[in-house]
Structure formats: structure tokens, C-alpha cells
Amino acid sequence: MSATLHTPGMPGAGWLSGPALRWVAAGLVVFNGFFPALWILLTSLKSEAELVRKPLQYFPDKLTLANYLQAFTDQPLGLYLANSAAVALASTALSLLVSAMAAYAIARLNLRWRQTALTCIVASSMFPLVTLLVPIFETMRSLGLLNTYTALVLPYTVLNLPVCTLVLVSFFQSIPRDLENAAMIDGCTRLGALVRIVVPLAAPGVFTAGILAFVNAWDEFLLALSLNASAQMRTVPVGIALYQGEYSFPWPVISAALIVAIVPMAVLIALFQERVVGGLTQGGLKG
Amino acid sequence: QATTATKLRVFSGGQNQRPDLVRKLLDQYQARNPGVTVEIETGGATSELQRQYLSTVLNAKDSAIDIYMIDIVNPAQYFGAGWLEPLDAYVGPAAEVFKPYLPVYAQSNVVDGKVAALPAFADAMFLYYRKDLLEKHKLPEPKTWDELAATARKVQAAEAAAGNANLQGLSLQGAPIEGAVCTFLLPYWGQGKEFNDAAGKLTLDKPAAVKGLSTWLGMVDQGVVKKNVAEVRTPDTVNEFKAGQVLFAINWGFAWDRFKDDADSQVKGKVGVLPLPAMAGGRSATCVGGWQWAVSAFSKHKAEAAKLVKHLASPESSKMLAVEGSLLPTYQRIYTDADVVRQAPWFNDAAAVVVAGKSRPMSRDYGQVSDILRTTTSAVLARTKTPTEGVDEIENRLRRLMR
Amino acid sequence: MTPVPRPSLLERLRDPSERLLGALLLAPTFALLALIVAYPIGKLVWNSLFDLRLSGGGVPKFIGLENYQLVFTDPDFWNATKNTLLITVVTVPGALLVGLGLALLANLPFKRRWPVRLALLLPWALPLSFAGLIFAWFFHTEYGIVNDVLQRLGLADRTDPTMWLLKPGWALAAVCLTIIWKTSSFMALILLAGLQMIPKSLYEAAEVDGATPWQQFWQVTLPMLMPSIVVALIFRTITALQTFDIPYTMTRGGPGQATQTLAMLIHAHTIDYLDMGYGSALAVCLFVLSLVVSAVYLRQVGRQAA
Amino acid sequence: MAEVLLRQVRKSYDGRTPVLHGIDLEVRHGEFTVFVGPSGCGKSTLLRSIAGLETIDSGEICIGGRPVQHLPPRLRDIAMVFQDYALYPHKTLFENMAFGLRLRKTPEAEIQRRVGEAADLLKITHLLQRKPAALSGGQRQRVAIGRAIVRQPQVFLFDEPLSNLDAQLRQEMRSEIKRLHQRLGATIIYVTHDQVEAMTLADRIAVLRGGHVMQYDRPQQIYHQPAADFVAGFIGSPPMNLADVARVPGATPALDFGGLAWPVPAALQPALAAAPAAARLRLGVRPEHLHLQRSQADDIAWPGTLQLLEPLGAETLATVRIGQAELVARVPASFEAAPGTALQLHVQPAQLHLFDADSGHAWHATPSSNPHAES
Amino acid sequence: MAEVLLRQVRKSYDGRTPVLHGIDLEVRHGEFTVFVGPSGCGKSTLLRSIAGLETIDSGEICIGGRPVQHLPPRLRDIAMVFQDYALYPHKTLFENMAFGLRLRKTPEAEIQRRVGEAADLLKITHLLQRKPAALSGGQRQRVAIGRAIVRQPQVFLFDEPLSNLDAQLRQEMRSEIKRLHQRLGATIIYVTHDQVEAMTLADRIAVLRGGHVMQYDRPQQIYHQPAADFVAGFIGSPPMNLADVARVPGATPALDFGGLAWPVPAALQPALAAAPAAARLRLGVRPEHLHLQRSQADDIAWPGTLQLLEPLGAETLATVRIGQAELVARVPASFEAAPGTALQLHVQPAQLHLFDADSGHAWHATPSSNPHAES
Numbered sequence A: 001m002s003a004t005l006h007t008p009g010m011p012g013a014g015w016l017s018g019p020a021l022r023w024v025a026a027g028l029v030v031f032n033g034f035f036p037a038l039w040i041l042l043t044s045l046k047s048e049a050e051l052v053r054k055p056l057q058y059f060p061d062k063l064t065l066a067n068y069l070q071a072f073t074d075q076p077l078g079l080y081l082a083n084s085a086a087v088a089l090a091s092t093a094l095s096l097l098v099s100a101m102a103a104y105a106i107a108r109l110n111l112r113w114r115q116t117a118l119t120c121i122v123a124s125s126m127f128p129l130v131t132l133l134v135p136i137f138e139t140m141r142s143l144g145l146l147n148t149y150t151a152l153v154l155p156y157t158v159l160n161l162p163v164c165t166l167v168l169v170s171f172f173q174s175i176p177r178d179l180e181n182a183a184m185i186d187g188c189t190r191l192g193a194l195v196r197i198v199v200p201l202a203a204p205g206v207f208t209a210g211i212l213a214f215v216n217a218w219d220e221f222l223l224a225l226s227l228n229a230s231a232q233m234r235t236v237p238v239g240i241a242l243y244q245g246e247y248s249f250p251w252p253v254i255s256a257a258l259i260v261a262i263v264p265m266a267v268l269i270a271l272f273q274e275r276v277v278g279g280l281t282q283g284g285l286k287g
Numbered sequence B: 001q002a003t004t005a006t007k008l009r010v011f012s013g014g015q016n017q018r019p020d021l022v023r024k025l026l027d028q029y030q031a032r033n034p035g036v037t038v039e040i041e042t043g044g045a046t047s048e049l050q051r052q053y054l055s056t057v058l059n060a061k062d063s064a065i066d067i068y069m070i071d072i073v074n075p076a077q078y079f080g081a082g083w084l085e086p087l088d089a090y091v092g093p094a095a096e097v098f099k100p101y102l103p104v105y106a107q108s109n110v111v112d113g114k115v116a117a118l119p120a121f122a123d124a125m126f127l128y129y130r131k132d133l134l135e136k137h138k139l140p141e142p143k144t145w146d147e148l149a150a151t152a153r154k155v156q157a158a159e160a161a162a163g164n165a166n167l168q169g170l171s172l173q174g175a176p177i178e179g180a181v182c183t184f185l186l187p188y189w190g191q192g193k194e195f196n197d198a199a200g201k202l203t204l205d206k207p208a209a210v211k212g213l214s215t216w217l218g219m220v221d222q223g224v225v226k227k228n229v230a231e232v233r234t235p236d237t238v239n240e241f242k243a244g245q246v247l248f249a250i251n252w253g254f255a256w257d258r259f260k261d262d263a264d265s266q267v268k269g270k271v272g273v274l275p276l277p278a279m280a281g282g283r284s285a286t287c288v289g290g291w292q293w294a295v296s297a298f299s300k301h302k303a304e305a306a307k308l309v310k311h312l313a314s315p316e317s318s319k320m321l322a323v324e325g326s327l328l329p330t331y332q333r334i335y336t337d338a339d340v341v342r343q344a345p346w347f348n349d350a351a352a353v354v355v356a357g358k359s360r361p362m363s364r365d366y367g368q369v370s371d372i373l374r375t376t377t378s379a380v381l382a383r384t385k386t387p388t389e390g391v392d393e394i395e396n397r398l399r400r401l402m403r
Numbered sequence C: 001m002t003p004v005p006r007p008s009l010l011e012r013l014r015d016p017s018e019r020l021l022g023a024l025l026l027a028p029t030f031a032l033l034a035l036i037v038a039y040p041i042g043k044l045v046w047n048s049l050f051d052l053r054l055s056g057g058g059v060p061k062f063i064g065l066e067n068y069q070l071v072f073t074d075p076d077f078w079n080a081t082k083n084t085l086l087i088t089v090v091t092v093p094g095a096l097l098v099g100l101g102l103a104l105l106a107n108l109p110f111k112r113r114w115p116v117r118l119a120l121l122l123p124w125a126l127p128l129s130f131a132g133l134i135f136a137w138f139f140h141t142e143y144g145i146v147n148d149v150l151q152r153l154g155l156a157d158r159t160d161p162t163m164w165l166l167k168p169g170w171a172l173a174a175v176c177l178t179i180i181w182k183t184s185s186f187m188a189l190i191l192l193a194g195l196q197m198i199p200k201s202l203y204e205a206a207e208v209d210g211a212t213p214w215q216q217f218w219q220v221t222l223p224m225l226m227p228s229i230v231v232a233l234i235f236r237t238i239t240a241l242q243t244f245d246i247p248y249t250m251t252r253g254g255p256g257q258a259t260q261t262l263a264m265l266i267h268a269h270t271i272d273y274l275d276m277g278y279g280s281a282l283a284v285c286l287f288v289l290s291l292v293v294s295a296v297y298l299r300q301v302g303r304q305a306a
Numbered sequence D, E: 001m002a003e004v005l006l007r008q009v010r011k012s013y014d015g016r017t018p019v020l021h022g023i024d025l026e027v028r029h030g031e032f033t034v035f036v037g038p039s040g041c042g043k044s045t046l047l048r049s050i051a052g053l054e055t056i057d058s059g060e061i062c063i064g065g066r067p068v069q070h071l072p073p074r075l076r077d078i079a080m081v082f083q084d085y086a087l088y089p090h091k092t093l094f095e096n097m098a099f100g101l102r103l104r105k106t107p108e109a110e111i112q113r114r115v116g117e118a119a120d121l122l123k124i125t126h127l128l129q130r131k132p133a134a135l136s137g138g139q140r141q142r143v144a145i146g147r148a149i150v151r152q153p154q155v156f157l158f159d160e161p162l163s164n165l166d167a168q169l170r171q172e173m174r175s176e177i178k179r180l181h182q183r184l185g186a187t188i189i190y191v192t193h194d195q196v197e198a199m200t201l202a203d204r205i206a207v208l209r210g211g212h213v214m215q216y217d218r219p220q221q222i223y224h225q226p227a228a229d230f231v232a233g234f235i236g237s238p239p240m241n242l243a244d245v246a247r248v249p250g251a252t253p254a255l256d257f258g259g260l261a262w263p264v265p266a267a268l269q270p271a272l273a274a275a276p277a278a279a280r281l282r283l284g285v286r287p288e289h290l291h292l293q294r295s296q297a298d299d300i301a302w303p304g305t306l307q308l309l310e311p312l313g314a315e316t317l318a319t320v321r322i323g324q325a326e327l328v329a330r331v332p333a334s335f336e337a338a339p340g341t342a343l344q345l346h347v348q349p350a351q352l353h354l355f356d357a358d359s360g361h362a363w364h365a366t367p368s369s370n371p372h373a374e375s
């Protein structure tokens, strides 16, 4: 940005465009986003005794990584992380596959009921998950899927269908139809054109939808708690909730575990934040 | 030949139920019974989380788990729901089986005259106190709650004068967790009242309940109990006591080891254990906890499972848990067993407490009963309701529940 | 002219008609929806007509609409409905305002955008259950940073600290605040995307027309952002009606039932009390509430578009 | 033989409003046919129906004698160049051009050869490893054409291929396409709404309007003998002046521009006679046929006032009001006058056209020689 | 008095590459000035600098005698019409047009009157209650102009206002803008890359290239006396033919098209003399000055072969190869010949232009009269 007297085109914030004010703005946003994470980071470096010291002590006397060690030994945090990653990745992949197919049909095919289909898909997000918990549990049980990755992957996929489909529909719509037509004239079948041309071009949209789906799946708590309660299959949010025992509430250890669980997401987001925002922009996320 | 390839699956609670020791017992069993392999599954760390998990699994009639370790409050409920296999056919009639156990466990594990489960280990609420402080201020051990309050105020005043203003008189659990059910029951029972009769029918004495709750509030007003008691959970009590900030503390048996052994404990060697005080004119009563072994009604290997349960609930196993894990025995005689007493001398005192213990209401809707009691108790302790309002509410809710 | 044979069956299968292709592509989606949504809903409605309490020995007893009768006379239901609506009414506009502020700030032309973007996205990526845990810790009477900061600033009494999570009003406020913090992030994300889609030339036209930055905000930014705002609001409202994780981890619905939401009540009855019939009836009521609210929204939106 | 034959091709998108009303056309082998017409007239629909990208409701489409209306695009042996180029953004130019060949399992050496030749022809050899995003508009256009060429199809279809280019580039590419056609001798169907492109490129032009073919003929024919006022008003830059005129009742035939009556010269009288007495009439005259000076003895002279002068450099367009009508004349670049100046416009009677104002039908001295005009 | 004065206006976006290299221009009150030039030459940047939408690095901008370079757009008393119209999609047309007035707290009655008048003028009165989405491109363009008009600013700025319209509509709107200017007598600065628009609309044209003004003059002047080969090649449709020529060493001055040498006629000799002997030369001649027949005695005649014929209806463009050069000639529509035919092109020596092939500078008989050309 060149130094400007006034910033034309700055959305209603010309008065915020001075460098000093911009720093304030950035500070506000950054503080808002980071302070909880920062606080638990500090907590995770304290001993339990420091925690209940009064008045409150912000910085630990001496940094200790013991809590991190304990986070991994108290509970199999590594296993939880692996479970979470497996479930989140699998359900993300499945959501993308299924919703890409649906989104393509809705965005491109000349179907009379495509609006209805989209409405159905989106409407499915209106049903509170907690209410469906028991029937879903029974379904999974009768399919013999309890305490398997599949038990979570399927519901998470459905959970993510609406948002993935919406994002992908607008992405597919933004890809010129003529590209597909060109491929069909070049010798592709319709599905061939979809696979060879449309999908590679929708990659940014697929990516955005993928991140949204991944975060949702990574974060889910209730189903994970109920469907995969066995120690081998627990995901991170459930695992961390279980650090608090009947007789203990080891905040510093929980904090350490929280940090360990947050860091992968933060890294993921930091790496791809432009894609998330840009993807939403490009996808238009229209209703 | 059925035993040659039997695989059993045991749900053994959370970390606090010491799956490591359970594993040892199972290994023993496997060694003695070739052909049987047993796997362990652990669940939620708190009794609520475990209940949540178990009820989803059992409600779904899941046959994957054969044996469950369940909280003392659950046999009635689970058995009533048809989730547990009656064990009479495998271990004999209830009247026989429960003779060697502490009486309270016969009460909770026999439902409709049938053996619903066998006790694994016991637990109870104790009054922990700072021996050193009472000695320093030359005060006797309190017998009633009023005495306790008076003692506490004296010590607090003296300590505050000496610069230790943060000392709490009494720490108890007011957060809406299972412990708060006991917080409600202790002063109620302490007046000699019963919450339910032998048939399980509720017999709530409202004035006594109001009085019980008011006792706590009175202690808050006197500064004996801290203002945010409704936020205090079991571990808070432990931590604060460990940090030397508490004079008297009500807590489960496990806390003893924590005070005694934890590296960061400031109170090593300064702790004493007492039976819970009574209300003036009443008698001491404590809240009994503990865990039981039960066989799933949906198990495909009920006989083998029952056999294993018999082993797990044997005196031998109980002693092993007591020696290696300081877990309170369910057999009266083990409290005086030489090996045990050598390992945990305080069991001598504890025996009396546990024997005098009461079990919480044995209802088929225990989940909801517990919820009603603890949320209301917590709300009263947070002073969002008066004790009278709270007790009215408890009565109304319970009546709704009994529809 | 030589007659040309029509393409072989195989060839024709490679070129399915639009309708067949559409059906094939949509099939997995609807299979999943049927399995995970439609069937459970049916099951739920069916269950709501039975007495499934465990005290019945696990034998279902058909009782018609009796469960619903019970629901409407249940003070807990009305209390939870009130709390749910209150949380919705407070946190939806709250998150919108905060989200809009964040989006506007984040849309400023920073040289280095990633710290801002990351800060914007972090609360969104944080699991709800974590947020509840963390903020419960923040609001702790003794060890919470909220009271500590207030005391350090001299805004609160050190000897009589506010018991945030123990007073019904404060507890609800704390829960709402946490929800707003957590959800404003995704709000901001949608709005930021909306902001970036506003053509720059509109601002230039407004500037040439004589609009000050403030006027540009009201006359260009806000109206142009309207579609994004509506999307965000609908989305947020639906999730607000389903509020569970944060009050569950923060207050367990307490003190008393002061922060219990409908979703929590349903959870309590189905999972904790194993009263599937009654819980299902409650769940059906929450559906109906969600449907009514969404319908009202959609009509409102339809009217705006017209 | 790669002729394209359309017989009674009908199409509607929604099943109700027809977009093509039974099109009959015959494109001969090697012929360059241009579909021209205003936006929405159905040009693209027709072209895409030929390509197989749209299914037609009824009728027949034959390519090289083979009915293809039931075949998917890839089996029709055509190539198409799209308006926005439709290059695959994720493939290099080479792969863009080779894609069709690869799908047909052409040997690698053959692919290399054919793509190389096409690239040479289009002078894009040095760009082959780039991706489309790194190209200018004109270069992308070339690649799009190259992609069509390498396939060596029976028929080339172009849908407004130049409309996204700027004026200068458009002109250049236009010549290039024309030369390409001369070199390849291929059958080409080309859609545009730019009548200059149509005139300069086509062997034959089909003028479309509202899903009907208005005229299908050689460019000169279309220019000089438009079958309808619509065609006259569409072709030519600036297009033919069209002005409503009224018959003046009286002994000598006369017409009136609205306040300005003039006797009908002998050359126009047969056409006038062909029109029914009740018909409302429209007069057409091309701007280059209107002169400021009398050039021949039998010129008609219309007095008017100058409204607007638009200098183009080589010449100037003068808008002149005559009676109620405004006529544009091409006048020499040297002409200068202030708006409002009175002047006379001269025209050879033979250069006048007469149309039915209602149907648009042209009235000729001889019975109509134009089978396509709609009545 | 609403003249616009630019003095040494410099601008760069990134602080390194200058986009405007010190522009000097003077737009007189009521004058219609067009900035024309190829894409990326800085036209929009210059216009937006005048509007205040871009800050300039140095130099002065005066509107009506007042330096405005430090004022925000709203204080410069200008109105601007954007390429994409930039209508507020959420406001009705009336509110779109009234917005500027409302911001200035104009009384309601006055707003009604002014918007009504502008709408009448632009014939959009019946649309006033619609929103922009419900309009066609041409209608949107009118609204954008209307929004500028109601404000009654000192200066109107147009940035390629017609480039999103189709050819016919563009032609219509072009005349309308010209008439509007005649009626309002306003100062207008208009950016386009379409040289036809520039020629027909402008009182004066500024031809820009790479941030420099190449020539700023009346359209006829620009057309007939281009100061540089770039201007000559940019203006005119088709543009001036430019061909590199070499001096043929020898007694009589002669030039060579590469394989075809010809003696330099007397009329061209002074210009040739003005060019340094070492300069590489480029010859320029407009297509309309190339004839198939000799018209005057002193015509030069170049033999060549016909490459391409592009009939436009009223006339035909013939591309003819002469030596190494390809020249386009405008020939009568009646001319027909096959590519490859040999023919002669005749030209009046006075119609030839000579440029420096390196700098682009035009060589005139008299010392250069063009201060803007860069060397």
C-alpha cells in the first residue's frame, strides 16, 4: 500500500486506515483470538500448586514441561490424536466425495428437483444432533459399528454434507460450463469431463470445504463420547474431557493436552488461512 | 469344552477404579483358567461419565461387554431395566452370599431379592482434619457439626491473627456433581432421618432436609465454609487441603493417599481421619460408595462371566486391592487382616465409619434422583434458592418422577 | 444416405441421461441422509409415543401423546425453552455485532495478514467443549482471570468476588459471552468473505458522490453485506437453538436449572435418565421450534428479496 | 465429405417457449458459414445443437451424411472454439492441444507432430509449455483454435471466438481465421453477432432472428439485396437507414417522410406497385448511397438539417433530419458544418429499398427471390 | 470556469515503476477530451487521479483554477461514470441518482426536479422505481450517466463507459453522449481504448502510451498528421499501414520495401532529408489512400500480389503484399479477385508519412510541430 491521504474503497473505515489505528485494529483482533489459547498455554506451564495460589499468578515461577509429559502418560493422548486425525480425515474425504457428487448434480445437471435436493441437504442441518444421538447409536449398534472409526465417520460426513455441498455448488457454478463442453467435444464422456476437468479446477473449493469439514469433525464431542467411548477409539475432545476424574481436576495437565490438541489445528489454519477465507469468498457461500 | 476358547470383555470403570490392579486379578484368573482370555475396557473418568457410557451401551443391548464394574448407586436401576443377569443361579441365594460382606452392600446389591451384583471394593466419605492445628490450638475433635463450626472459627481466628487469613474451616462439595448428593444427605441422615424406606419408597422429611441445608449455609455465613462452595468439586477439596488451606474436609477414602503420598502435599503427617459429625441429637452417618461387579444380561458367556465375577469379588481379590491400592475392602474381616493393617493402618479407624455408612437412595430412576438432589443442593448453596424453596423443589420433582 | 446404427448399449451407458446421472450422483448423499437423519427422526417420533422408562423393566408401553402432555406441564421444559430462546436472542445479534466488527477490522489492508487471519480463525477451530472448559476456568470465582483482572483494575472487591457461575443471571451472561466469543469467529469469516465480494467501484462511486467513510459504511457496506448477514444469521440461529456443549461444560446447566437449554434437557432425559420416550417427545418439540424459527426467517428473507 | 445438414431442427429449453423454430440449413463441404444475429436469437443454441451439447426436440442433423442427433459430442467428429476459449487452466498449452488426441489414444509421436504443426501454423510454438493463465487474450484464442485444428475434425464450430478481444486484435485474428480457412479448406460454422466479421469471413451468411433464419446467402447478396428490413438494419456499419414513409394519395405516386413528400422515381415504382395499397411502408437506404452533391441526373434530392457529425478519420458520418426521419450519410472527411445547417441529401433511385413496415418483408420489382423471409 | 489543468503529474503504484511520467494537459472549459491508448497505458490511472481516487506522487491538478490534488473526491466537484456502472444494487434508480444530492442535503423538491429532468433527458423515467438488477446494460449505462448529471458537477469523468455494451448499443449510446455534451456544454474527460469512440466524440484527443502523452490534438489533426507511428497505427479502422523501408544508396533517393525499390517522389524528399542518414525508416500510408487505379499523374505505383479480400459491404479491404510488406487497401465493394492475383497499388506522394523506426517520431518536411512526441 502506498501512503494514502484517505483510502478510497476501504469498506467504511477510512478513519481506521492510519498506520497507528491499523495497529490497534490488528491488536484487537489478535488479542480476541489468542488470549484464551495464551492463557492455557501459561497454565500448562505451571504446577498445580501455583494454580491455586492467591492472588493469581500470571507467569509460572519456573517453566515446566512436566504437564506435557503427564498429558501423554496419564492418558494415551497420542492415540487420541491419531484417532481424531483418522476419523476427521476419513470423514472429510468421504464428505468431499459424497458432497462433490451431489453438488455437481445440483450445480450442473438439468434436473427438475435439484433445488429440492439442495433444500433437503441443507435442512438436514436443522435437526439438533443431541436429539438424534440415541437413534444413531441404535443404528450403529445394529450395524455392529460401535467403537469403530466408521461409527463416527458416517455421522460426521452427514454433519458436514450441508456446508460442503453449499460451498462446492457455488464453486462448480463458478467453473465455466464451456470447459466441460470442450472436454466432451475433445472426447470425454460426461463423467470423464467431471473427473478430468471439473474436479481439478474445483480444487480450491474442495480444499475450503475440506477444511471446514475437518475442523467440524475434529471438534465434535457428543457423538464421539457416546459412540466411541472405548479407550482405544476415543477422540481428542472426549479424551481431554476425561482427564478430569472423579477425584482430580488436573488443570495444568488438561491445559497441556488442550495445547497439544489445538496446535495441529492452528498450524493447519495458519498454513491455509488464505484458502479458507478466499475459498469462502470465491464460493460466495450463498444461502 | 466351552471354556477352551472363551473371550470375555470387562468394563472396569475409569482410572480411579484402578484398571491396573483389575488387570492383575484378571491375569491371575487367566493363569488358573487356561482357555479364558479377558480384555479390559475403561470408560469415563467420573461416575457420571461412566453411567452415561454404560447406559448407552446397555440400552442398546450391546453384547460386546460381558462384565461391568458399576457404581454402588446403579444396581437397582440396571437390574430393574433388565440389563443385569441375576447371579443367584451361579453364586447361590442372596441371603447366603452377602453374609461376609459389609451390610450396606447387601442392601444395594440385592434387588427384588435377587443378586444383581457382587461388591468389588468399598468407599465412604470421611472427615479429614488437620491434627497439627487442633493440637496446636488445643482443641478436641468435634462430634457434631455445631462443634465443628465452633472449632473451625476458633482456629481460623487464631490463624488469621497469625497471618494465615486464607484458612478455610470446612471444605465440602457443593458443585452439582455426585458428591453433592452426599452433601445433601449427610446433615439429613445426621438427624437420624431416612431418605427411603426398606421398600425403596421415598420418605423425605422436609423440615429435616431444610435444617440440613441450612446448617451448611450457616457455616458459610460464619465464614467456616467458603462463599463459592457451590463451585467446589471433589478435587478442589483435595487440592486445597493438600495446600494447607483447609482445616476440616469431607471427602472420599482415596484422598487419604493423596494427602499422605503426593509430592506437593503440604500436610504430610498432619492429617487425621474422623467419622462424620452428627447433628445435635442425631447420630453420625456417612455416605457409602464403592464399585460392584455385574454380568450383562446380553452377554453370550454368562456362566463363564459369573465365574469370573465370583473370583473378582472374592476375599482374596478384596485383600489384594486393599494391600496394593488402598482400596477399602468390602469384607468386614479384611479390615483387620494383618497384612492389610500393616499396609494401611488407618483402615482400623475406617472400618467403623464404613460400617456406619448408608447407601444413597436405591431407586430405579437413580440418575434422575441424583440429578435432582445435586443441582438443587448446589443451587441452594449458591444461594439462588432458599433451603425451603430447594426442598420444595426436590419434593415436587421427585413426585413428578414417581408418576 | 446410409442409415447409421444407433450407438451400442455400452456406448449409451457411458452417456447416461441427465436424470439417471443425477440420480446416481445424489444417491450416496440421500442414502447417508436416510441412515443418519431420516431413519433416526422417524424412530424418534415413534419413540415419543411410548413409555420407555427403565422402571418399566424395558418393556415399551404405548401411551399415545401422554409424553407430550407431560412436556407441556413440565416446568423444566418451559425453563429450558426460555433459556434457549434467551441465549438465541442474546448471542445471535451479539455474535453478529462482534463478528461484523472483527470482519471489518480484519478486512483492513494489513501488510502481514496471517496473524490477523489466524486470530480470526482460531476461536472457530477450537472445539466448543474446549471453549466451555476454558471459559469456565476464566470465570472461576477464585482462580479465574476475570475476577482477578477486575480486582487488579479496582473494579471488584477482593474479599467478596463475584461468583460468576453461581448466580443465575451472571451464569447466563457468562455462558452467552462465551458463546458469542466462540461463534463470532465463524460469523466474521462469512462476513469477511461477503466484504471482499463488494466491488471496489461502489465505494469509489459513493466517494465521488460525496459520501464520507461513515456514510459509505451505512449506505454501501451494510446493504451490500445483507445477503451474507442473512446467511450468517440463519446459520447461527439454528445452531443457537441447539446450544449444548458450552453450557454443558461450563455450568452443567446450573446453578439449579438457570442455564439449562433444551438440548441439555433432552440429553439429560435420554442419556442420563434413560427416559427415551419423554426425551424423544422433548426432541420433537425442539424440532418444531427449529422449524418454526427457520420458517419465520426464510419468510422474512423472502420478503426482503422481493 | 463434411457437409452439415439441418432439417426442421426444433429446440426449446423449458418445453414451452421454442428457441429454434424448425431450422433448415445446408452447409456445403469446405464452406465457411456464419450465423449472425442479435443477442438471444438462438445462434449459440443452434451451434451447440450441432455440436451435441444441447439435445434437440425434433428434426435431423447430419454431418458428412450421417445423422448425428442421437450421438454425444465426442462421437460427432467436430471441434469447437468457445467464446471464452475454454482452455483447461490446469494443463499446459501442449496438453490443452493434445488432450483430444490423448483421449483417442493417438500415438505419442503423432501427437507431437500434430501439435507441433498446429503450433507452428499459429505461431505459438514458444509458448507450448506455459499454462493458459500466462497468455494474452490473442494467444489464448490461438491455442483454442490450435486445439481444434490438431483434432482434424470434419467440421469446425466457432462460437463468437473473437468477442473477448480488443478491436485491433480482433481485426488481426479475423484475417488469420480467414487465411486458415483458405489453407485448410475445412467446413466451418462460425457464430458472431458482429456483422463485420460475418461480412468479411463468410462464404455464406445465415441471419437469424428469434429462432428463425431470415436470410441465408452470400455476403454481397445479403448486403445489397436484404430480404427483410431486419437484415438490412443489422448488416452494414453503420447499418442501412430505415425510415417509415407514407404513400401520398394523388395521381403521381409520391411518398412522405412525415412533413416532406417527394415524387417516387420510376426505378422504385415497380416495387411500390408490388406492395399492397394498405401496407405501411419503410424505406431503406445505405449511408454510403447518400451524397451531399448531386452525382447523377436522376438523383432524388431531399432537403434536411444537419444533426450530428461524427468524424471517423477517413470519412465522416453525418446525421441529417429529413421530415420526421433521421438518416445517416457517409460524407467525406473534409466536410465540416455546424449542427443545424440546412443541406440536401442526394440518392440514386436504384439504391432505395422498400419494405413492409409490419412484416419486414422486402418489396422488389420482380416477385421475391428470397425464400427465407418470414411473412 | 471548469477547465482541468494537469502539471507534471507523476504516479506509481509500487513506488518504483512509474505509471504516469509527468503528464501535462489542459482541458478547456466545455471541452470534450478523450484519453485513448492501449490497455495498461495509464488512462484509467490518470482519470482516477483527476477524480481523487488515486493520490499522485507529485505534480498539480487544478479544476476550475483550484488545486485539488490534496482534496478527497467528494470535494473536487466532479462526477464519474464507471466502466461497470457501479450502480448501488440495493437502491432504486431514483435513489441511485438522488444519492449524491441527499448527501449534500439538497431539498427534497429540488432532488425530485433534478432527477426527473435527468431521467427525462435519458428516457428512463418509467424505470425510476426499479432496481439496477432489473435493467439491461444500456439502461444501466443511462442511469450511471444520469447519476452524474443530476449532480451538476464542474467536470464529468467517464471511464470506458461503453465497453460493456454490444456494438449496436455502443453506437447508439455514443451518439447520445455526443448530443448530451452538445446540450449540457459540460467539460468532459472520457477514457476509451476504442479509437472510433475517440474520433467521433472528442473535441481533442490525448493519445497515451506507457504513461506518456504521445499527442494531444484535434481528431482530424491526429488522423492526418500523427506525431508518431504509434499514433498512426492506433487511430483509424483499419489503421494506417506501417512498413519498414530501407534507403537505397545511390544518386536518386530511393526506398526499398525489401525486394522492391522505388524512387522517392519530390513531395517526400524534404521529409526524407529531415531524417538522419543513419535512421531506420518506417513508411506510413492509410488504406483509403491506396488505389487500384492511377488517379493522378504523380501517383506512385507499387506492384504487388493480392493476399486477402475482406468485403465489408460498402467497400472491401484488400491485403496486398509489396516486397516484404503487407499493405491493406480500401477498394470498391465491386472489386473481386482471387488471392494471388498480381496488381498495382497507387498512392499520392503527399499521403505518405515517414517515421523513425526506432523512436517512432514522424519526420516532416518542416521542423516538427509536435511537442508531445517522445524521442
Ligand SMILES: Nc1ncnc2c1ncn2[C@@H]1O[C@H](COP(=O)(O)OP(=O)(O)OP(=O)(O)O)[C@@H](O)[C@H]1O
Residues within 6 Å of the ligand: D013, D014, D019, D037, D038, D039, D040, D041, D042, D043, D044, D045, D046, D193
Ligand atoms: N441453458 C438455457 N436455459 C434456458 N434458456 C436458455 C438457455 N440458453 C439460452 N437460452 C435462451 O435461448 C435463447 C437463445 O439463446 P442463445 O444463447 O442461443 O442466443 P445467442 O444468439 O447465442 O445470443 P448471444 O449473442 O447473446 O450469445 C435466449 O432467449 C436465451 O435466453
Ligand SMILES: Nc1ncnc2c1ncn2[C@@H]1O[C@H](COP(=O)(O)OP(=O)(O)OP(=O)(O)O)[C@@H](O)[C@H]1O
Residues within 6 Å of the ligand: E013, E014, E019, E037, E038, E039, E040, E041, E042, E043, E044, E045, E046, E193
Ligand atoms: N491498483 C493498482 N496497483 C498496482 N498497479 C496498478 C494498479 N492499477 C493499475 N496498475 C498498473 O498501472 C498501469 C496502468 O493501469 P491503468 O489501469 O491506468 O491502464 P488503462 O490504460 O486504464 O488500461 P485499460 O485499458 O486496460 O483499462 C498498468 O500497468 C497496471 O498494471
Ligand SMILES: [Mg+2]
Residues within 6 Å of the ligand: D043, D044, D045
Ligand atoms: Mg451465444
Ligand SMILES: [Mg+2]
Residues within 6 Å of the ligand: E043, E044, E045
Ligand atoms: Mg482502464
